[in-house]
Amino acid sequence: MYLSTIDRPKTGGWKGVNATVFALGAVSLVTDVSSEMVTAVLPLYLVVGLQLSPAAYGVVDGVYTGATTLLRLVGGYLADRTTKRKAVAALGYGLSAVAKLGLLAAGTSTALLGAVITADRAGKGLRTAPRDALITLSTPAGDLGRAFGVHRAMDGIGAFIGPLVALAVLAAAAESFDAVFVTSFCVAALGVVILVVFVRDHRSAVPTSPVRPAAAAGLLRDKQVRRLVLAASVLGLATIGDGFVYLLLQKREGLAFGWFPLLAVGTSLVYLLLAAPLGALADRVGRLPVVLGGYGALIAVYLLIFGPLGGWPLVAAVLVLYGVFYAATDGVLMALAGPVLPEELRTTGIALIQSGQALAYLGSSVLFGLAWQFWGPETATRLAAVGVALALAATAALLGRRR
Amino acid sequence: MTAASTRARITVTAVAAVLLGGVAVGYTALSAPPEPDVESGAVTGPRVQVLTNGRLSAVSRTDPSGPREVTEERCDRAYTAGGTTACLRPVGALKAGELAVLGPGQRELVTVPLTGFPNRARVSASGRMVAWTLFVDGHSYAANGFSTATGILDLKTGTQVASLEEFTSSVDGRPVQAADRNYWGVTFSADDNRFYATMSTGGHRYLVEGDFAARTVKALADNVECPSLSPDGRRIAYKAAVGGDPQQGWRLSTMDLATREVTPLAETRSVDDQPTWLDENTIAYGVQRGDGVNDVWTVPADATGAPDVLAREANSPAPL
Numbered sequence: 154m155y156l157s158t159i160d161r162p163k164t165g166g167w168k169g170v171n172a173t174v175f176a177l178g179a180v181s182l183v184t185d186v187s188s189e190m191v192t193a194v195l196p197l198y199l200v201v202g203l204q205l206s207p208a209a210y211g212v213v214d215g216v217y218t219g220a221t222t223l224l225r226l227v228g229g230y231l232a233d234r235t236t237k238r239k240a241v242a243a244l245g246y247g248l249s250a251v252a253k254l255g256l257l258a259a260g261t262s263t264a265l266l267g268a269v270i271t272a273d274r275a276g277k278g279l280r281t282a283p284r285d286a287l288i289t290l291s292t293p294a295g296d297l298g299r300a301f302g303v304h305r306a307m308d309g310i311g312a313f314i315g316p317l318v319a320l321a322v323l324a325a326a327a328e329s330f331d332a333v334f335v336t337s338f339c340v341a342a343l344g345v346v347i348l349v350v351f352v353r354d355h356r357s358a359v360p361t362s363p364v365r366p367a368a369a370a371g372l373l374r375d376k377q378v379r380r381l382v383l384a385a386s387v388l389g390l391a392t393i394g395d396g397f398v399y400l401l402l403q404k405r406e407g408l409a410f411g412w413f414p415l416l417a418v419g420t421s422l423v424y425l426l427l428a429a430p431l432g433a434l435a436d437r438v439g440r441l442p443v444v445l446g447g448y449g450a451l452i453a454v455y456l457l458i459f460g461p462l463g464g465w466p467l468v469a470a471v472l473v474l475y476g477v478f479y480a481a482t483d484g485v486l487m488a489l490a491g492p493v494l495p496e497e498l499r500t501t502g503i504a505l506i507q508s509g510q511a512l513a514y515l516g517s518s519v520l521f522g523l524a525w526q527f528w529g530p531e532t533a534t535r536l537a538a539v540g541v542a543l544a545l546a547a548t549a550a551l552l553g554r555r556r
Numbered sequence: 557m558t559a560a561s562t563r564a565r566i567t568v569t570a571v572a573a574v575l576l577g578g579v580a581v582g583y584t585a586l587s588a589p590p591e592p593d594v595e596s597g598a599v600t601g602p603r604v605q606v607l608t609n610g611r612l613s614a615v616s617r618t619d620p621s622g623p624r625e626v627t628e629e630r631c632d633r634a635y636t637a638g639g640t641t642a643c644l645r646p647v648g649a650l651k652a653g654e655l656a657v658l659g660p661g662q663r664e665l666v667t668v669p670l671t672g673f674p675n676r677a678r679v680s681a682s683g684r685m686v687a688w689t690l691f692v693d694g695h696s697y698a699a700n701g702f703s704t705a706t707g708i709l710d711l712k713t714g715t716q717v718a719s720l721e722e723f724t725s726s727v728d729g730r731p732v733q734a735a736d737r738n739y740w741g742v743t744f745s746a747d748d749n750r751f752y753a754t755m756s757t758g759g760h761r762y763l764v765e766g767d768f769a770a771r772t773v774k775a776l777a778d779n780v781e782c783p784s785l786s787p788d789g790r791r792i793a794y795k796a797a798v799g800g801d802p803q804q805g806w807r808l809s810t811m812d813l814a815t816r817e818v819t820p821l822a823e824t825r826s827v828d829d830q831p832t833w834l835d836e837n838t839i840a841y842g843v844q845r846g847d848g849v850n851d852v853w854t855v856p857a858d859a860t861g862a863p864d865v866l867a868r869e870a871n872s873p874a875p876l
Contacts, residue, residue: 260846260847260848322580322584325584325585326583326584326585326587327587328646329584329587331583331587332580332583332584332587335579335580335583335584336580336583336584339576339577339579339580340576340580342572342576343569343572343573343576346568346569346572346573347569350565350568350569351565351569522735522736525735526734526735526736530735
């Protein structure tokens, strides 16, 4: 069987996107408002509020990097073994909500702050795979692109609103950071309530013999799953990290540092506008071509950074293409993967793919940093573009192939 | 899903939203800033400038617990020397931060729009050179990292260096171009050209000597952060990471620039501040209490004596 044939089953159009997807989208929207509120003010809080030094930041910032990957896999496996995907997701959302209050309780202790931020990230790690599994299980295979598109668009709206809410709270509360954290907790708690009340769990019949760790490991013996994980990792390895892209853009254009958050906001805006239409396109023309097209946009981004354009056209082109890249790959890749994974191991499989991608992404940032240091940013970005092209070819070969 | 259960779900969610919204709005509304409980009044004799609840103020050197002269000028970090005040104005919720350079009588001479979070400020003894350090989110070699931007303004010529990263830097005579270079904590020498600062790269935090006119910096010693040059220009006070590891905290120390002899001071708590020389024998610095409020302390510059509180609920000390 060709993946492209699984890729294109009957489609029910937008009607295939059911209430569960919208409910999960609402949960993500509300949760993202909460988490982006904190993301927006955390540096301000650490430096101005707590007067931490750069080295102390490094500690706070470094503690959680990579620490949540294992938990993501454990969460995925637990969700499959118990088939209580909603419960595992709720645990993740709840943990992140409580972590917001932890920021208040941690006071000035760097160690406690690191622990609280780790708990917040751990919550995110726990919830992502069961949530995506619920989307795939509650949607007809032909409409997965639309479903993920709708979900990611709602998620993006939350990420867009969050910083604005944080600024409004700061303005209303005489710049009290505690008020931002309390508000963020309240918003996150509302997200948990919506999840509990509105999201219907997809409880498969509990298998007579529960899923064993060996079976989870056995996922990797399935050729198609192996190819998916491999493709996701290769693509992750070719992606260099938003920070680098925005930094290079800032250096090239001599933008004021203040543009940094706005570059990210610009990308999210394009992302949230295009996630649903590109998801629908993926359902119509096939998911693989859309994912490959997304990586094509990424190649263009890397080449443009030291390309012929300059000034505002450059900034606009890069942000639009970068948003296209995210809209065409993030949810669509999950829509591509979902149907390939056996239902009883769906969450574990999704966690596996996301972990592979995340770990590879971590590695790529290190590699790109080294390339930058040794050969300069211009050569490094051209190498990155070549890397994406190779990854794109490898992905096309891996996923477009006969079983 | 039946109609009744849908109504029940919506009711539960609406009640939760109202309750949680009430908590958030209530907490936000009640979050008024605490007003300073400090007696304001004229201060005579030798004075030290501090920030009291973020407002530029002065305390008496001889009677520091007496009244303070509190002004309306708000700064996150400030320093005054030679009649010039550098005030890093706070990043408002809806407004970017800026450097305000104030002349005598707090007349505003120049403002420089800055983006980032105020961390250090320093003015040369003559009042001509102004330096600042900000933390900049996302401006980093590694994604998600934090980094600093340190700039210098020459008030006489108007020359402004937005970031010391523009300067040519060297360690052990070899040029360093790593993108992970970060600078912070500038202190000026008496000639208004040479300066000292911290440069971090590759996990090291170097004391660097800079030449403003030549646009160069070179590393002199490792594990020196936030240097502050003594009035006679022969020693620096700084914070040294304990065991070379900032995670273990910092020990306030001085170094003789000629002999490189290091003297850890009698302050044994971890101090995360750029120290200030009140005179040849006294170092002042801020120490954060458990409740997050800073006090300004002093300690002798020669390892003798013991730390002493100069001004409670204050930071950013500078001799006037």
